[in-house]
Amino acid sequence: MSAPTDWATKDFYKVLGVKKDASADEIKKAYRKLARDNHPDSNPGNAQAEERFKAISEAYGVIGNAEKRKQYDEQRSLFGQFKGGFPPGGAGGPGGATYGGGVDFDLSDLLGGIFGGGGGTRGGGGRRRQAQPRRGDDLETEATISFRQAVEGATVPLRLTSDEPCTICHGTGAKPGTVPKVCSNCQGSGMQTSASGGVFAMTEPCSVCRGRGLIVEHPCDLCGGSGRAPSSRTINVKIPAGVKDGQRIKIRGKGAKGDAGAPAGDLYLIVHVEGDERFGRKGDDLTVTVPLPFDDAVLGGEVSAPTIDGPTVTLKVPAGTPNGRTFRARGKGGTRRDGSRGDLLVTVEVQVPSKPSDEMRAAVEAYRTARTGATS
Structure with missing residues (x-):
């Protein structure tokens, strides 16, 4: 006699050649005829007949019993909802099966919980699930x-x-x-x-x-x-x-x-x-502000800027550079995650002397005269 965990893979009604709503008398009549035709005594040495006789006896042992037939029908109804039905013998090892969506589970565990069979976590004779090791806390x-x-x-x-x-x-x-x-x-x-x-x-x-x-x-x-x-x-x-x-x-x-x-x-x-007195960040680039003398802003020149790893970088400033203009020193920024380097964004701040010397004042006054004369 097969265990309840095997029932889902077998159609006992088909084995006996009766409909699913067949009466108990119809099932009994079909069994007697098939059993008589395939009995080993009537078919000496016929291995196929002997196997058919075993299958017939197994089927009648389930659906010929009112209580077992009820359990069998419930089980077939339950598992018949899974896409693809039941592959013969299950999958993934004894009692295992894979159903719609690729979900693997232990058939004997589930059915044992329903019918009190060999699976489950509690109950007499069933195998006991071992407590699983616990992963450490995050x-x-x-x-x-x-x-x-x-x-x-x-x-x-x-x-x-x-x-x-x-x-x-x-x-x-x-x-x-x-x-x-x-x-x-x-x-x-x-x-x-x-x-x-x-x-x-x-x-x-x-x-x-x-x-x-x-x-x-x-x-x-x-x-x-x-x-x-x-x-x-x-x-x-x-x-x-x-x-x-x-x-x-x-x-x-x-x-x-x-x-x-x-x-x-x-x-x-x-x-x-922590913050830094000199540098800031803009995405993967570093930023820095450096002073630019007034005359260099007007006439053009060069400006030096510090880098995060020590050496300074020199940039050319064109004539007529306004206050706040930003120049880019490529590859002089910080290290990215992929190992490449970002850029250094250098912003100039035009410096106006707070206490100009006499020579400086005279030069600026000459500039003013030239500017106003040019616009008059």
Whole structure:
């Protein structure tokens, strides 16, 4: 006799040659005829007849029984809603199947919950689901770096404090010399099942052990039975070039350690960037303002501007340059994430002498005379 988990892949009505709404008498009559025709005693040495006889007996054992027929019909109705029906024998291993949308699940687990068969998290004789290792928590911290570190990138030390597997009980939560016991409510699965009013059963973390599957009778003095305790450590984190003030960086695997070999969580670092007296930022470019003598603005000349990495850059200024004009020094800005360099945007600020000398005053008065004479 097949288990309930095999029923979804077999059409017992077709095996007996009857309709799905056939009466109990019609099913019985069809079975007797087929069984007589295919009985091994009537077909000695006929392996095909023997296999047909087994299939006929299996089909009648299910739909010939009122209670089993009801379960079978419910199961066929439930799974018949999945796109593509039922591939013979399932997929993905014994009892497994893949249905519409490419969703894989364990058929025996689902049907065990419905019919009390071999799957499920609770119940007599069923296999017990093992409690899954718990991934470490994600952590968040902050770091303040200089303007230059933000532009060029930097490696900074971070002090982290988090709850991690207890160093005394090694994550069991039990006092040394004792061991936790299996939770009697969930049988160690960490999950409990509640009926939803239909053929489906809802699973949720066990309310007694809170999903751990274990009960600690003698708690560890350090962690109080939780299996986790505060721990501090220092790590070095590489901050990429071009990071912005307030930017949140994800660093995989640097969060709290996981339980029972599970992976660590992630670390989220919020970066604060200090200001700089000389430089500013505009996208991937740096900005700087430099003084431009009045005569150079009128007659043309050169201006020197500092760069973030030290050496100055010299730019030519054409005659008649107005105050506030910006010049671009390509490749003299900060480092981008891809390793290339941004530009340095140099804005000139025309300088007017506050206390001109006699010679300077005379030169300006001559300029005024020439200007007014030219316009009169």
